[in-house]
Amino acid sequence: MAEASSSSDVIKITVKGPSELKLSIEIDPSKTVAELKEVIAEKSDVEKDRQRLIYSGKVLKDEEQISTYKIQNGHTLHMVKGANKTQAAAAGGVTASPAAGGSTSQSQQLPRMGTGLNVAGNPVDNIENIPHGLGGFNPFANMAGLNNLNDPNAMTSMMQNPDFLREMSNMMSRPEVLDQMINSNPQLAQMGPQIRAAMQSPMVQQILRDPEALRSMMAMQAQMGGGNPMGGGGGAFGNPFGGGLGGNPFAALGGGAGARAGTEGSNTAEDPFPNLFAAGQAAQTGAGGTGAGARGGGAGAGAGGNPFGAVNYEALTRAMMGGAGAGVGAGAGAGAGTGAAAGTEGNAMGQANPFAMYQNMFGGMGAGGWGGMGGFGSPPPPADTRPPEEIYATQLGQLNGMGLWDAQKNIRALRATGGNVEAAIELIFSGSLDQ
Amino acid sequence: MAKIPRSFRLLSELEHGEKGIGDGSCSYGLKDPDDIAMYGWNGTILGPPHSAYENRIFSLSIYCGDTYPDTPPIVKFESKINLPCVDQTNGLVNFSRVASISSWKRDFTLETVLVELRRDMASPANRKQPQPPEFSEFPPLDLAKLAKQRK
Numbered sequence: 001m002a003e004a005s006s007s008s009d010v011i012k013i014t015v016k017g018p019s020e021l022k023l024s025i026e027i028d029p030s031k032t033v034a035e036l037k038e039v040i041a042e043k044s045d046v047e048k049d050r051q052r053l054i055y056s057g058k059v060l061k062d063e064e065q066i067s068t069y070k071i072q073n074g075h076t077l078h079m080v081k082g083a084n085k086t087q088a089a090a091a092g093g094v095t096a097s098p099a100a101g102g103s104t105s106q107s108q109q110l111p112r113m114g115t116g117l118n119v120a121g122n123p124v125d126n127i128e129n130i131p132h133g134l135g136g137f138n139p140f141a142n143m144a145g146l147n148n149l150n151d152p153n154a155m156t157s158m159m160q161n162p163d164f165l166r167e168m169s170n171m172m173s174r175p176e177v178l179d180q181m182i183n184s185n186p187q188l189a190q191m192g193p194q195i196r197a198a199m200q201s202p203m204v205q206q207i208l209r210d211p212e213a214l215r216s217m218m219a220m221q222a223q224m225g226g227g228n229p230m231g232g233g234g235g236a237f238g239n240p241f242g243g244g245l246g247g248n249p250f251a252a253l254g255g256g257a258g259a260r261a262g263t264e265g266s267n268t269a270e271d272p273f274p275n276l277f278a279a280g281q282a283a284q285t286g287a288g289g290t291g292a293g294a295r296g297g298g299a300g301a302g303a304g305g306n307p308f309g310a311v312n313y314e315a316l317t318r319a320m321m322g323g324a325g326a327g328v329g330a331g332a333g334a335g336a337g338t339g340a341a342a343g344t345e346g347n348a349m350g351q352a353n354p355f356a357m358y359q360n361m362f363g364g365m366g367a368g369g370w371g372g373m374g375g376f377g378s379p380p381p382p383a384d385t386r387p388p389e390e391i392y393a394t395q396l397g398q399l400n401g402m403g404l405w406d407a408q409k410n411i412r413a414l415r416a417t418g419g420n421v422e423a424a425i426e427l428i429f430s431g432s433l434d435q
Numbered sequence: 436m437a438k439i440p441r442s443f444r445l446l447s448e449l450e451h452g453e454k455g456i457g458d459g460s461c462s463y464g465l466k467d468p469d470d471i472a473m474y475g476w477n478g479t480i481l482g483p484p485h486s487a488y489e490n491r492i493f494s495l496s497i498y499c500g501d502t503y504p505d506t507p508p509i510v511k512f513e514s515k516i517n518l519p520c521v522d523q524t525n526g527l528v529n530f531s532r533v534a535s536i537s538s539w540k541r542d543f544t545l546e547t548v549l550v551e552l553r554r555d556m557a558s559p560a561n562r563k564q565p566q567p568p569e570f571s572e573f574p575p576l577d578l579a580k581l582a583k584q585r586k
Contacts, residue, residue, distance in 0.1 A: 016459050052492060056452055056464015057477030059492050070468045076455025078462055080481055082490060387485040400550065407458040
């Protein structure tokens, strides 16, 4: 130690910065702090003038020698970014797509994509029970490329993942699953024979069995989600399924599952299947027996309001993907022909950023397995502009109380787990956040 | 359980502070590394984001008297700050105004104090408090003397 601190010897220090930036720097302590900042600027994208270095409770002054502060080998400095215009702009209200920030963003405004947090104004969700991808409960967890369901890219890869698609089409084509879906929804059950017939029609079955078809539907949905709600676009794609289908069988899946994800979020631990198709879950959302209205009730809405309405491709897709709003979408598609659940909840699709869409789509995935799919067609709710620190203040406090100090990591874990502290802890200790 | 003596306790806190464990939102270290008795400390609190304190670094002086950690340290903001628990004339922190640390426990550390102060800053009641201009400071105060007076 004594040698290391002598002014001629190079010392190795660690600089921790925003966004989990961690630099290892070797420097001669006789150099000035300003020179150290230059070194840091080279290794990070924080320009020198914005750096503020803190060591042992002191803010380091540019003109001082590093040795003044008696920083020793192996010690850690904290680097903080000072205010600048970008930050001011960020504070002024973030309306732009969070995608712009991305993971490389060094600003305080964390990228919000894929958090499943855009739930403001959603009557059903609250912070505690956002649908989310809990790794541990995720039936697809073992599939390659699906580890981070909060990653918008995960959706893309999911779509391209034959395993996933096969799994889905398998499930959707199993008669007992369909039966369960139908039976679990009184309204569908009433329509029993027709629905069943529709579901078992070769065309639907073919679509369901064919991963390619599923994928193209999903892809199409994704594109449409990107700001083109299709308007009354049912016609544009024609109605491949005929009126009889009504989208409802799938909406039942979506409604039940989505609602489940929405209402219970992280707690959907066990066997996803019983929950998935339970209409009762949809009722839990407050949508009531008819399922009309609230998010998650879409299934019923579609079924009740438009049992045999013409359903456009999109509506079906939505319904299939099980959006809580999807059902609403299905109904709307048939009735009003807007094709977008957007209108139902007063959300202009145009405003919504596509990532909100993604996160809705798959945000809940893990929660109940298929249940999570519920998000797919749901209207992108207005972004929750509150910073994650605020949203998760309580949880962060708890994590801090347990000695988990890495705020960035904590936030990431909380976001990934929808604010479930226990799950977040597991995630943190699993080390998967360290990659 | 045996009580950890003051010096051991402070040494471990010092090491903790120097290694920079934690997320950097709070930092602390000895004012004078050669101060064997480890009385005087510096601390910084990084203003919690999305609050009136955002992007500011608040400097504090901390004095760990002979009875620390049985009694709380004396904590003084050097940077001016508008916070209910801070005496606006001299920057001293009134522990009784910070709910989480108002009843001092022996296992509270300097880090606890800083973290709780930061939390207090971020609390809904305080986070939008108008703040004095940055880089303004409270008048200096001899904490050692104050500690003796309090004894």
